[in-house]
Amino acid sequence: MTDDAKSQRVAAVLAAIRPLAAEYYRLTGKPLGVTGELGEHAAAELLGLELASARTKGHDALRIGADGTARRVQIKTRVADSKGSGSKKLGTLAHHDHCDTVLLVLLGAATFDPREIWEAPMSALAERLAKPGSKARDRGRLSIGEFKRIGRLVWPSPGE
Known part of the structure:
Protein backbone atom coordinates (compact mmCIF):
# COMPACT_ATOMS: atom_id res chain seq x y z
CA MET A 1 0.00 0.00 0.00
CA THR A 2 1.43 3.39 -0.95
CA ASP A 3 1.82 6.13 1.65
CA ASP A 4 -0.94 8.11 -0.05
CA ALA A 5 -3.31 5.12 -0.04
CA LYS A 6 -2.48 4.42 3.60
CA SER A 7 -3.11 8.06 4.51
CA GLN A 8 -6.48 8.00 2.74
CA ARG A 9 -7.44 4.78 4.52
CA VAL A 10 -6.49 6.22 7.93
CA ALA A 11 -8.64 9.27 7.19
CA ALA A 12 -11.56 6.98 6.27
CA VAL A 13 -11.17 4.92 9.46
CA LEU A 14 -11.10 8.05 11.62
CA ALA A 15 -14.15 9.45 9.81
CA ALA A 16 -16.02 6.23 10.65
CA ILE A 17 -14.89 6.29 14.29
CA ARG A 18 -15.74 9.98 14.93
CA PRO A 19 -19.57 9.57 15.17
CA LEU A 20 -19.18 6.46 17.34
CA ALA A 21 -16.82 8.29 19.69
CA ALA A 22 -19.28 11.20 19.92
CA GLU A 23 -22.18 8.87 20.66
CA TYR A 24 -20.19 6.95 23.29
CA TYR A 25 -19.28 10.27 24.95
CA ARG A 26 -22.95 11.37 24.97
CA LEU A 27 -24.03 8.05 26.50
CA THR A 28 -21.31 7.65 29.12
CA GLY A 29 -19.71 11.07 29.62
CA LYS A 30 -16.34 9.37 28.99
CA PRO A 31 -14.10 9.46 25.93
CA LEU A 32 -13.81 6.27 23.91
CA GLY A 33 -10.02 6.38 23.82
CA VAL A 34 -9.56 7.68 20.27
CA THR A 35 -9.70 11.37 21.12
CA GLY A 36 -5.94 11.80 20.84
CA GLU A 37 -5.78 10.14 17.43
CA LEU A 38 -8.66 12.29 16.16
CA GLY A 39 -6.91 15.45 17.39
CA GLU A 40 -3.52 14.49 15.98
CA HIS A 41 -4.98 13.71 12.58
CA ALA A 42 -7.03 16.94 12.53
CA ALA A 43 -3.98 19.04 13.49
CA ALA A 44 -1.83 17.37 10.84
CA GLU A 45 -4.47 17.86 8.15
CA LEU A 46 -5.44 21.43 9.06
CA LEU A 47 -1.95 22.76 9.82
CA GLY A 48 0.15 20.74 7.37
CA LEU A 49 2.11 18.75 9.97
CA GLU A 50 3.90 15.44 9.48
CA LEU A 51 2.81 12.93 12.12
CA ALA A 52 5.65 11.19 13.95
CA SER A 53 5.86 7.42 14.29
CA ALA A 54 3.94 5.84 17.16
CA ARG A 55 5.63 6.15 20.55
CA THR A 56 8.05 8.86 19.45
CA LYS A 57 9.40 10.35 22.65
CA GLY A 58 8.10 13.82 23.53
CA HIS A 59 6.41 14.85 20.29
CA ASP A 60 3.61 13.73 18.00
CA ALA A 61 4.37 15.62 14.80
CA LEU A 62 6.85 17.78 12.93
CA ARG A 63 6.28 21.18 11.37
CA ILE A 64 8.69 21.63 8.49
CA GLY A 65 9.57 25.28 7.88
CA ALA A 66 10.18 26.89 4.49
CA ASP A 67 13.92 26.66 5.22
CA GLY A 68 13.63 22.90 5.88
CA THR A 69 14.01 23.08 9.65
CA ALA A 70 11.77 20.78 11.67
CA ARG A 71 9.98 21.92 14.82
CA ARG A 72 8.80 19.15 17.16
CA VAL A 73 5.13 19.43 18.09
CA GLN A 74 3.34 17.79 21.00
CA ILE A 75 -0.44 17.53 20.46
CA ASP A 81 -17.65 22.31 26.53
CA SER A 82 -19.87 24.88 24.80
CA LYS A 83 -17.45 27.69 25.78
CA GLY A 84 -14.36 25.78 24.64
CA SER A 85 -12.64 26.21 27.97
CA GLY A 86 -13.14 25.52 31.61
CA SER A 87 -11.17 23.87 34.34
CA LYS A 88 -10.60 20.60 32.48
CA LYS A 89 -6.98 19.60 32.72
CA LEU A 90 -4.77 18.61 29.84
CA GLY A 91 -2.86 15.37 29.93
CA THR A 92 0.65 15.50 31.32
CA LEU A 93 2.95 17.68 29.25
CA ALA A 94 6.27 16.04 28.55
CA HIS A 95 8.27 19.21 29.20
CA HIS A 96 11.79 18.38 28.22
CA ASP A 97 13.90 18.97 25.15
CA HIS A 98 11.98 16.60 22.86
CA CYS A 99 9.40 19.24 21.95
CA ASP A 100 9.42 22.83 20.72
CA THR A 101 5.73 23.70 20.77
CA VAL A 102 2.42 22.26 21.98
CA LEU A 103 -0.91 22.28 20.18
CA LEU A 104 -4.23 21.99 21.99
CA VAL A 105 -6.95 20.62 19.71
CA LEU A 106 -10.46 21.21 21.05
CA LEU A 107 -13.13 18.91 19.64
CA GLY A 108 -16.85 19.65 19.76
CA ALA A 109 -18.73 17.29 22.10
CA ALA A 110 -21.60 16.69 19.67
CA THR A 111 -19.54 15.61 16.65
CA PHE A 112 -15.90 15.30 17.78
CA ASP A 113 -15.00 17.57 14.86
CA PRO A 114 -12.21 20.10 15.52
CA ARG A 115 -13.48 23.48 16.80
CA GLU A 116 -10.25 25.27 17.72
CA ILE A 117 -6.53 24.67 17.74
CA TRP A 118 -4.33 26.64 20.15
CA GLU A 119 -0.53 26.76 20.20
CA ALA A 120 1.97 27.63 22.92
CA PRO A 121 5.76 27.40 23.02
CA MET A 122 6.96 24.61 25.27
CA SER A 123 9.35 27.06 26.96
CA ALA A 124 6.42 29.23 28.15
CA LEU A 125 4.45 26.18 29.30
CA ALA A 126 7.48 24.78 31.16
CA GLU A 127 7.93 28.14 32.88
CA ARG A 128 4.28 28.06 34.05
CA LEU A 129 4.59 24.44 35.18
CA ALA A 130 7.65 25.35 37.26
CA LYS A 131 5.68 27.83 39.40
CA PRO A 132 5.06 26.37 42.86
CA GLY A 133 1.69 26.06 44.54
CA SER A 134 -0.21 23.52 42.46
CA LYS A 135 -0.24 19.73 42.68
CA ALA A 136 -1.53 19.56 39.08
CA ARG A 137 1.39 21.67 37.83
CA ASP A 138 3.77 19.49 39.85
CA ARG A 139 2.44 16.58 37.77
CA GLY A 140 2.93 18.51 34.51
CA ARG A 141 -0.74 19.38 34.02
CA LEU A 142 -2.41 22.67 33.10
CA SER A 143 -6.06 23.56 32.61
CA ILE A 144 -7.46 24.43 29.21
CA GLY A 145 -7.89 28.02 30.40
CA GLU A 146 -4.24 28.29 31.51
CA PHE A 147 -3.08 26.91 28.17
CA LYS A 148 -5.20 29.46 26.27
CA ARG A 149 -3.84 32.35 28.35
CA ILE A 150 -0.28 31.32 27.45
CA GLY A 151 -0.94 30.33 23.83
CA ARG A 152 -2.60 31.76 20.78
CA LEU A 153 -5.43 30.60 18.53
CA VAL A 154 -4.02 29.17 15.27
CA TRP A 155 -7.15 27.54 13.76
CA PRO A 156 -9.55 28.74 12.71
CA SER A 157 -7.61 31.86 11.94
CA PRO A 158 -8.46 34.56 14.50
CA GLY A 159 -9.93 36.69 11.68
CA GLU A 160 -12.42 34.02 10.54
Whole structure:
Protein backbone atom coordinates (compact mmCIF):
# COMPACT_ATOMS: atom_id res chain seq x y z
CA MET A 1 0.00 0.00 0.00
CA THR A 2 1.43 3.39 -0.95
CA ASP A 3 1.82 6.13 1.65
CA ASP A 4 -0.94 8.11 -0.05
CA ALA A 5 -3.31 5.12 -0.04
CA LYS A 6 -2.48 4.42 3.60
CA SER A 7 -3.11 8.06 4.51
CA GLN A 8 -6.48 8.00 2.74
CA ARG A 9 -7.44 4.78 4.52
CA VAL A 10 -6.49 6.22 7.93
CA ALA A 11 -8.64 9.27 7.19
CA ALA A 12 -11.56 6.98 6.27
CA VAL A 13 -11.17 4.92 9.46
CA LEU A 14 -11.10 8.05 11.62
CA ALA A 15 -14.15 9.45 9.81
CA ALA A 16 -16.02 6.23 10.65
CA ILE A 17 -14.89 6.29 14.29
CA ARG A 18 -15.74 9.98 14.93
CA PRO A 19 -19.57 9.57 15.17
CA LEU A 20 -19.18 6.46 17.34
CA ALA A 21 -16.82 8.29 19.69
CA ALA A 22 -19.28 11.20 19.92
CA GLU A 23 -22.18 8.87 20.66
CA TYR A 24 -20.19 6.95 23.29
CA TYR A 25 -19.28 10.27 24.95
CA ARG A 26 -22.95 11.37 24.97
CA LEU A 27 -24.03 8.05 26.50
CA THR A 28 -21.31 7.65 29.12
CA GLY A 29 -19.71 11.07 29.62
CA LYS A 30 -16.34 9.37 28.99
CA PRO A 31 -14.10 9.46 25.93
CA LEU A 32 -13.81 6.27 23.91
CA GLY A 33 -10.02 6.38 23.82
CA VAL A 34 -9.56 7.68 20.27
CA THR A 35 -9.70 11.37 21.12
CA GLY A 36 -5.94 11.80 20.84
CA GLU A 37 -5.78 10.14 17.43
CA LEU A 38 -8.66 12.29 16.16
CA GLY A 39 -6.91 15.45 17.39
CA GLU A 40 -3.52 14.49 15.98
CA HIS A 41 -4.98 13.71 12.58
CA ALA A 42 -7.03 16.94 12.53
CA ALA A 43 -3.98 19.04 13.49
CA ALA A 44 -1.83 17.37 10.84
CA GLU A 45 -4.47 17.86 8.15
CA LEU A 46 -5.44 21.43 9.06
CA LEU A 47 -1.95 22.76 9.82
CA GLY A 48 0.15 20.74 7.37
CA LEU A 49 2.11 18.75 9.97
CA GLU A 50 3.90 15.44 9.48
CA LEU A 51 2.81 12.93 12.12
CA ALA A 52 5.65 11.19 13.95
CA SER A 53 5.86 7.42 14.29
CA ALA A 54 3.94 5.84 17.16
CA ARG A 55 5.63 6.15 20.55
CA THR A 56 8.05 8.86 19.45
CA LYS A 57 9.40 10.35 22.65
CA GLY A 58 8.10 13.82 23.53
CA HIS A 59 6.41 14.85 20.29
CA ASP A 60 3.61 13.73 18.00
CA ALA A 61 4.37 15.62 14.80
CA LEU A 62 6.85 17.78 12.93
CA ARG A 63 6.28 21.18 11.37
CA ILE A 64 8.69 21.63 8.49
CA GLY A 65 9.57 25.28 7.88
CA ALA A 66 10.18 26.89 4.49
CA ASP A 67 13.92 26.66 5.22
CA GLY A 68 13.63 22.90 5.88
CA THR A 69 14.01 23.08 9.65
CA ALA A 70 11.77 20.78 11.67
CA ARG A 71 9.98 21.92 14.82
CA ARG A 72 8.80 19.15 17.16
CA VAL A 73 5.13 19.43 18.09
CA GLN A 74 3.34 17.79 21.00
CA ILE A 75 -0.44 17.53 20.46
CA LYS A 76 -3.00 17.45 23.26
CA THR A 77 -6.70 16.92 22.52
CA ARG A 78 -9.76 17.55 24.65
CA VAL A 79 -13.49 17.50 24.07
CA ALA A 80 -14.58 21.08 24.73
CA ASP A 81 -17.65 22.31 26.53
CA SER A 82 -19.87 24.88 24.80
CA LYS A 83 -17.45 27.69 25.78
CA GLY A 84 -14.36 25.78 24.64
CA SER A 85 -12.64 26.21 27.97
CA GLY A 86 -13.14 25.52 31.61
CA SER A 87 -11.17 23.87 34.34
CA LYS A 88 -10.60 20.60 32.48
CA LYS A 89 -6.98 19.60 32.72
CA LEU A 90 -4.77 18.61 29.84
CA GLY A 91 -2.86 15.37 29.93
CA THR A 92 0.65 15.50 31.32
CA LEU A 93 2.95 17.68 29.25
CA ALA A 94 6.27 16.04 28.55
CA HIS A 95 8.27 19.21 29.20
CA HIS A 96 11.79 18.38 28.22
CA ASP A 97 13.90 18.97 25.15
CA HIS A 98 11.98 16.60 22.86
CA CYS A 99 9.40 19.24 21.95
CA ASP A 100 9.42 22.83 20.72
CA THR A 101 5.73 23.70 20.77
CA VAL A 102 2.42 22.26 21.98
CA LEU A 103 -0.91 22.28 20.18
CA LEU A 104 -4.23 21.99 21.99
CA VAL A 105 -6.95 20.62 19.71
CA LEU A 106 -10.46 21.21 21.05
CA LEU A 107 -13.13 18.91 19.64
CA GLY A 108 -16.85 19.65 19.76
CA ALA A 109 -18.73 17.29 22.10
CA ALA A 110 -21.60 16.69 19.67
CA THR A 111 -19.54 15.61 16.65
CA PHE A 112 -15.90 15.30 17.78
CA ASP A 113 -15.00 17.57 14.86
CA PRO A 114 -12.21 20.10 15.52
CA ARG A 115 -13.48 23.48 16.80
CA GLU A 116 -10.25 25.27 17.72
CA ILE A 117 -6.53 24.67 17.74
CA TRP A 118 -4.33 26.64 20.15
CA GLU A 119 -0.53 26.76 20.20
CA ALA A 120 1.97 27.63 22.92
CA PRO A 121 5.76 27.40 23.02
CA MET A 122 6.96 24.61 25.27
CA SER A 123 9.35 27.06 26.96
CA ALA A 124 6.42 29.23 28.15
CA LEU A 125 4.45 26.18 29.30
CA ALA A 126 7.48 24.78 31.16
CA GLU A 127 7.93 28.14 32.88
CA ARG A 128 4.28 28.06 34.05
CA LEU A 129 4.59 24.44 35.18
CA ALA A 130 7.65 25.35 37.26
CA LYS A 131 5.68 27.83 39.40
CA PRO A 132 5.06 26.37 42.86
CA GLY A 133 1.69 26.06 44.54
CA SER A 134 -0.21 23.52 42.46
CA LYS A 135 -0.24 19.73 42.68
CA ALA A 136 -1.53 19.56 39.08
CA ARG A 137 1.39 21.67 37.83
CA ASP A 138 3.77 19.49 39.85
CA ARG A 139 2.44 16.58 37.77
CA GLY A 140 2.93 18.51 34.51
CA ARG A 141 -0.74 19.38 34.02
CA LEU A 142 -2.41 22.67 33.10
CA SER A 143 -6.06 23.56 32.61
CA ILE A 144 -7.46 24.43 29.21
CA GLY A 145 -7.89 28.02 30.40
CA GLU A 146 -4.24 28.29 31.51
CA PHE A 147 -3.08 26.91 28.17
CA LYS A 148 -5.20 29.46 26.27
CA ARG A 149 -3.84 32.35 28.35
CA ILE A 150 -0.28 31.32 27.45
CA GLY A 151 -0.94 30.33 23.83
CA ARG A 152 -2.60 31.76 20.78
CA LEU A 153 -5.43 30.60 18.53
CA VAL A 154 -4.02 29.17 15.27
CA TRP A 155 -7.15 27.54 13.76
CA PRO A 156 -9.55 28.74 12.71
CA SER A 157 -7.61 31.86 11.94
CA PRO A 158 -8.46 34.56 14.50
CA GLY A 159 -9.93 36.69 11.68
CA GLU A 160 -12.42 34.02 10.54
